[in-house]
Amino acid sequence: MGRVHSRAYRRLRDHFPETVARPELVIVADASPDRRAEAADVHGYRETTDQWQRVAEHPDVDVVSIAVPNFLHREIAIAAARAGKHLWLEKPCGRVPAETAEIAEEVERAGIHTAVGFNYRYTPAVERARELLAAGAVGTPTHYRGHFLADYASDPRGGRSWRFQEAYGGLGVLGDVMSHAADMACHLLGPIDELSAERAVFVPERPRVSLEASHFDVSEDAALAPVENEDYAASLVRFAGGARGTLEASRVTVGPHVRMAFELHGTEGALAWDFERMNELWRYDRRDPDPGYRRVLSGPGTAEHGRFQPSAGIGLGFDDLKVIEVHRFLEGIVDDEPRAAGLPEAAAVMAVIGAMQRAARTGSRVTV
Amino acid sequence: MGRVHSRAYRRLRDHFPETVARPELVIVADASPDRRAEAADVHGYRETTDQWQRVAEHPDVDVVSIAVPNFLHREIAIAAARAGKHLWLEKPCGRVPAETAEIAEEVERAGIHTAVGFNYRYTPAVERARELLAAGAVGTPTHYRGHFLADYASDPRGGRSWRFQEAYGGLGVLGDVMSHAADMACHLLGPIDELSAERAVFVPERPRVSLEASHFDVSEDAALAPVENEDYAASLVRFAGGARGTLEASRVTVGPHVRMAFELHGTEGALAWDFERMNELWRYDRRDPDPGYRRVLSGPGTAEHGRFQPSAGIGLGFDDLKVIEVHRFLEGIVDDEPRAAGLPEAAAVMAVIGAMQRAARTGSRVTV
Amino acid sequence: MGRVHSRAYRRLRDHFPETVARPELVIVADASPDRRAEAADVHGYRETTDQWQRVAEHPDVDVVSIAVPNFLHREIAIAAARAGKHLWLEKPCGRVPAETAEIAEEVERAGIHTAVGFNYRYTPAVERARELLAAGAVGTPTHYRGHFLADYASDPRGGRSWRFQEAYGGLGVLGDVMSHAADMACHLLGPIDELSAERAVFVPERPRVSLEASHFDVSEDAALAPVENEDYAASLVRFAGGARGTLEASRVTVGPHVRMAFELHGTEGALAWDFERMNELWRYDRRDPDPGYRRVLSGPGTAEHGRFQPSAGIGLGFDDLKVIEVHRFLEGIVDDEPRAAGLPEAAAVMAVIGAMQRAARTGSRVTV
Amino acid sequence: MGRVHSRAYRRLRDHFPETVARPELVIVADASPDRRAEAADVHGYRETTDQWQRVAEHPDVDVVSIAVPNFLHREIAIAAARAGKHLWLEKPCGRVPAETAEIAEEVERAGIHTAVGFNYRYTPAVERARELLAAGAVGTPTHYRGHFLADYASDPRGGRSWRFQEAYGGLGVLGDVMSHAADMACHLLGPIDELSAERAVFVPERPRVSLEASHFDVSEDAALAPVENEDYAASLVRFAGGARGTLEASRVTVGPHVRMAFELHGTEGALAWDFERMNELWRYDRRDPDPGYRRVLSGPGTAEHGRFQPSAGIGLGFDDLKVIEVHRFLEGIVDDEPRAAGLPEAAAVMAVIGAMQRAARTGSRVTV
Ligand SMILES: NC(=O)C1=CN([C@@H]2O[C@H](COP(=O)(O)OP(=O)(O)OC[C@H]3O[C@@H](n4cnc5c(N)ncnc54)[C@H](O)[C@@H]3O)[C@@H](O)[C@H]2O)C=CC1
Ligand SMILES: NC(=O)C1=CN([C@@H]2O[C@H](COP(=O)(O)OP(=O)(O)OC[C@H]3O[C@@H](n4cnc5c(N)ncnc54)[C@H](O)[C@@H]3O)[C@@H](O)[C@H]2O)C=CC1
Numbered sequence A, B, C, D: 001m002g003r004v005h006s007r008a009y010r011r012l013r014d015h016f017p018e019t020v021a022r023p024e025l026v027i028v029a030d031a032s033p034d035r036r037a038e039a040a041d042v043h044g045y046r047e048t049t050d051q052w053q054r055v056a057e058h059p060d061v062d063v064v065s066i067a068v069p070n071f072l073h074r075e076i077a078i079a080a081a082r083a084g085k086h087l088w089l090e091k092p093c094g095r096v097p098a099e100t101a102e103i104a105e106e107v108e109r110a111g112i113h114t115a116v117g118f119n120y121r122y123t124p125a126v127e128r129a130r131e132l133l134a135a136g137a138v139g140t141p142t143h144y145r146g147h148f149l150a151d152y153a154s155d156p157r158g159g160r161s162w163r164f165q166e167a168y169g170g171l172g173v174l175g176d177v178m179s180h181a182a183d184m185a186c187h188l189l190g191p192i193d194e195l196s197a198e199r200a201v202f203v204p205e206r207p208r209v210s211l212e213a214s215h216f217d218v219s220e221d222a223a224l225a226p227v228e229n230e231d232y233a234a235s236l237v238r239f240a241g242g243a244r245g246t247l248e249a250s251r252v253t254v255g256p257h258v259r260m261a262f263e264l265h266g267t268e269g270a271l272a273w274d275f276e277r278m279n280e281l282w283r284y285d286r287r288d289p290d291p292g293y294r295r296v297l298s299g300p301g302t303a304e305h306g307r308f309q310p311s312a313g314i315g316l317g318f319d320d321l322k323v324i325e326v327h328r329f330l331e332g333i334v335d336d337e338p339r340a341a342g343l344p345e346a347a348a349v350m351a352v353i354g355a356m357q358r359a360a361r362t363g364s365r366v367t368v
């Protein structure tokens, strides 16, 4: 049902009151009756259905949000695109890079607008990092470290949900959170050309659970079944612009919880950010009199921070990023001028992910 | 108009869908026509007015939110209380402790429910700290350090808004943010008995601005006018339970932005929290094998965190605290069982603030 | 025997090879035969004795180091001063302020040079903070927070050594570590004029141990005896220059180990330092484009750092501060131009400490 | 001349007074007359020479310290080994892995004891990490991140000293600081089996300087000459025990100064350490009630900390690690039982480094 998407649509005008977009929640599809009831009751959807086709084709619908498990991305996205609906499709946009490419082609053919759930991009601190890079604050970038170290599957008793099965999730952590890490790297430093990679499974078996179950469901006694895709991936990358980087992602890390983070170094300075402290950007400038990493808290002058809070030191939360994402997406539709990361960006990221898959398998540096 | 309050009412059921409370935004009063228009358009208030009396007396209204400058607290709160409305009144609940006491009496007489804007209490990390204290995690508390170091008025060009004038703001930082620091101290360690205090003005004059202007408005050329209440206050306190503490508050600090923070030490451990990293609780236990401060990120098991985000590492923002506050307030009304800090708590805190005022003036340790 | 002093003398020329001072370890007095043997064997003292008088009067001795329990400070210092020896006397220089004053007078009369163990002053990061203050980096100082939160006596089974007895230690934490905190405050912001204070005992009884025992000796079964001086002290201070401050010291804090730290704020910036990370100075400048606290690691250009390590990021340890202290002391003797904090500074600090004692007792703000 | 080695020998018995080793500084060789003079004057060497051969063959010499540029390692080490002297040879022990292997063979043949400058191993926090790993504190290790991000050559005006020339330095950052990072990884998690790698030069030309000049000498006007070895290297590694890792090293990073650091994750916990805060070990245990990273400061119970400082919170400095290193080395000689990392360990590390060189060149995963 896309709880986070639904709330974001409803909160849009609280923070961007001048927008001409006036989202109305028309119809929701979900496999679960409880969630359908919740959608109507809490979010105020006018209609509910268990057939996503009805959403994709509904005449009152202009925009379709797709926040279902990966194996449904392609089918729903293509149907909605063919029906001329704009799409807010969650990453990774299909199970594997080929599916993402297929969706991207269909989107292009349909001439629709899209947004793809690379929400970390919209963090005010990250948008400020982009401005600083463009302004030469770090000089020429030299090397980059990107992580997405998650612990959501670190408990081996966590159920083998769709995420761990090739037929439903497709790739493992590569599609799941490495896609965020790779997107951030390219968003900040431009395209990646060549790379080497590794991947590993650290929890080879998990309790068998129903397809509806989430990876948060912990089970003590269910029979075990094999995990079919990687828990961990790492890559050495070469950016087209000359910088080098390491990317690392894991869904079973013990220690960090959601360490979606980067550190980048250039000839004159450095920048660092970690989603676990999302309102802080660390900045180093070797031209400062006593150089040191500076902890800069987002404030009214930092990208969209002021839309949410009146001063530095009062932090935004994750959901606020989704409000910014939907704002960019809808403004793009209004002006016919894309402002959010959409299927083209997702396809480019998934090409990098596909290269990681090949590199890990062959043990060779590959061209993206 | 209470933007933050309005949003909180509207978001309540997103996070507490089981509540029987179904807030509807009936009528808003604001002195500014623009804000009234915004209230109707963005928040969907059915009616707007420039006469707060109409809100206080409106037959469809059960609950009145009062988020106006301090000099209006008493008058509006008493009128609304007399009309039998439950009140969400912002701290400090009047200009001076005597006004708070007056409101508290009226509230008691009216038998209504109240909430008073001590929002920091509802932070999941803070609620967890309370649980830990109750469970003996730090042993017997020995000493406490509480701060509210804000920079909102650190720019001397910031206008002399109502906050800096006795007739409109009443107390300076003592009522403004020291009330939060004192509330937190008592919330965690119980009542304060005796104290010494200091206060100071660091920016004695500010540009004259209209009463509607905010302290964020910076002015370069307006004539200067005197600041009439303290910028800074500090106090040495004795808790009834035996612990000692220092409290410090400032509105003109350069460095921290909103460092509403505490550190407390007991015979067995310590706890620390800072609103600038509101989703982190630091905890020390001397009985650990290698003792050290532990950075604990709020997660699904931490108080209300799970109502907002599904995992640790995904942070809440400030506005979420207001959603929890309104939930506690309304549940209290539903059950006739108070769950939010209300006027009794505000009156107790303002008695401490009043003692600080006396102690600072006389230079002597005083009894609260 | 002064292990730390002995090592400092011996390491002096490693770090300051150009000095004309050539310390030789002539004679050591210690009550313990084992320590005397160690002094001869490890440090190479030519002679050892159990009579400190022999050191104070030895014809080959120019400089006497006094690192004995407080109750011996006055007697030894005065004897050595009268014999015309320069003195390196550990803080607090006597049991109580009156003893410090007495020693200071004798020192003045004797026309000798002194150093008094305020070693934290010599930290490169602290010396850099002084330079920055002098250069106006924080504008006009407004408020200051100084701590010495130690846990050395946090275990209630720690023995009641000389430190906890009035006859031997004199003051408790006020003389012991508050003297460091007060010295740092005055060193950075100038003299303190007026203050209020509190003190408390949190561990009222401790196991009886012999006078030679250290507070590190933990005892499970010895009989308990009363602690005779304060474990904790806090003060609100007014600097002559107009700034305000809070000072807090404890020997029984659980959590920090040796948090000798300050944070200071001015109209344009802020500085912060903590001995637990002694090689880092945190600096905030509100005139920076994206202001934030900057973590500056000491490096070759930071005061004496380069005498010890060739680059930033390679840290100094505590003992290095003692090498700097002895260097300043001896250079002062060589040039007859004091460069280390000596008895005049100790007497000034102990006057502040004496005022804290009075303020705590009377519950009133007092003049230093 | 080995300033740091010389001091370490002289300070040995201050911290390990019970050792039977009694180092005497017999003879020093250095190419620079000034340094020879300093060696005699400050460290008290009995003899000085400009011929290292005299040291290697001196009849009173039992142990030879070799802290000269890499191109001299092999020749001196082999001569000294043949003369039957025990060796303290600085990493990387030759210019390239083949030279290390050659020295290692000679050392084995000669039956002498060695130590090789992997000083970070001896940090109390690191030794504690090893103990915790052995005790199962993190469960089964899964992944590791190791860095040595240095800025010593980040200024492009820094001279092209011997380090940047193949004939004199051999490898670039791979031999220089990646050897430390690789040693730490293997020291903690055991041998590395297979790896992929990248390397890069970010500052292709530097001012031509004399062979004696250091990389700290900055030059504005000297002619530029090519840098002949890598500034940056990164590797994806597979440990024989099953864990995966990323290693990254740079000598031109802007931001960190000496970030020699690791983070490791296992099935039950995590550990992290950074030399820039060398006295802190961060530890995570998912079995804790409120799990979080815990900042553990080294204290008397942490490996050799108590040899240097009496309590936690009082930090050691870099030089102290060299005192521990020499202690382990000399105790190994005394007992004929190696306790320090020596040539066998250096040869193993350099085999890993050699594999990185091959992997980077071929773009393929290689077996060590
Ligand atoms: N941008 C981001 O940071 C995040 C993105 N995601 C993405 O969102 C997607 C969904 O992930 P989760 O919400 O964790 O999955 P989930 O397993 O919780 O399922 C999401 C919803 O899809 C519904 N659903 C399942 N089959 C359906 C069908 N046939 N028709 C209609 N509804 C159906 C479920 O009932 C559920 O309400 C994934 O593609 C994931 O990659 C997830 C979390 C964060
Ligand atoms: N709980 C917390 O953390 C916070 C509490 N507050 C409290 O909220 C209150 C308001 O503070 P701010 O919003 O900063 O003040 P503000 O100066 O922005 O004014 C608030 C609103 O009151 C309206 N107003 C003024 N006079 C009015 C009248 N006669 N009738 C109706 N509306 C009128 C203004 O137009 C404005 O919309 C204060 O008491 C303050 O202490 C403020 C910020 C944070």
Ligand SMILES: NC(=O)C1=CN([C@@H]2O[C@H](COP(=O)(O)OP(=O)(O)OC[C@H]3O[C@@H](n4cnc5c(N)ncnc54)[C@H](O)[C@@H]3O)[C@@H](O)[C@H]2O)C=CC1
Residues within 6 Å of the ligand: C001, C002, C029, C030, C031, C032, C035, C050, C052, C067, C068, C069, C070, C072, C090, C091, C092, C093, C117, C118, C119, C176, C212, C213, C214
């Ligand atoms: N600057 C700083 O940061 C520090 C200063 N100190 C100061 O150093 C002084 C000594 O403190 P600790 O070393 O902790 O005390 P301690 O109790 O360890 O005694 C120090 C030494 O004095 C010797 N001693 C005792 N009576 C003697 C006598 N009659 N004649 C000769 N030697 C005698 C003891 O045998 C011992 O070797 C105190 O005044 C303390 O305030 C202590 C620690 C740190």
Ligand SMILES: NC(=O)C1=CN([C@@H]2O[C@H](COP(=O)(O)OP(=O)(O)OC[C@H]3O[C@@H](n4cnc5c(N)ncnc54)[C@H](O)[C@@H]3O)[C@@H](O)[C@H]2O)C=CC1
Residues within 6 Å of the ligand: D001, D002, D029, D030, D031, D032, D035, D050, D052, D067, D068, D069, D070, D072, D090, D091, D092, D093, D117, D118, D119, D176, D212, D213, D214
């Ligand atoms: N373990 C560690 O963390 C560190 C290890 N090192 C290692 O130490 C070694 C030396 O490095 P640096 O001290 O930075 O080099 P450097 O360039 O400062 O030279 C060291 C000394 O060797 C002397 N020397 C040069 N040629 C000589 C000759 N023919 N005979 C006698 N003496 C000669 C120089 O005069 C100088 O005193 C290198 O192998 C380096 O890898 C360096 C720094 C840190």
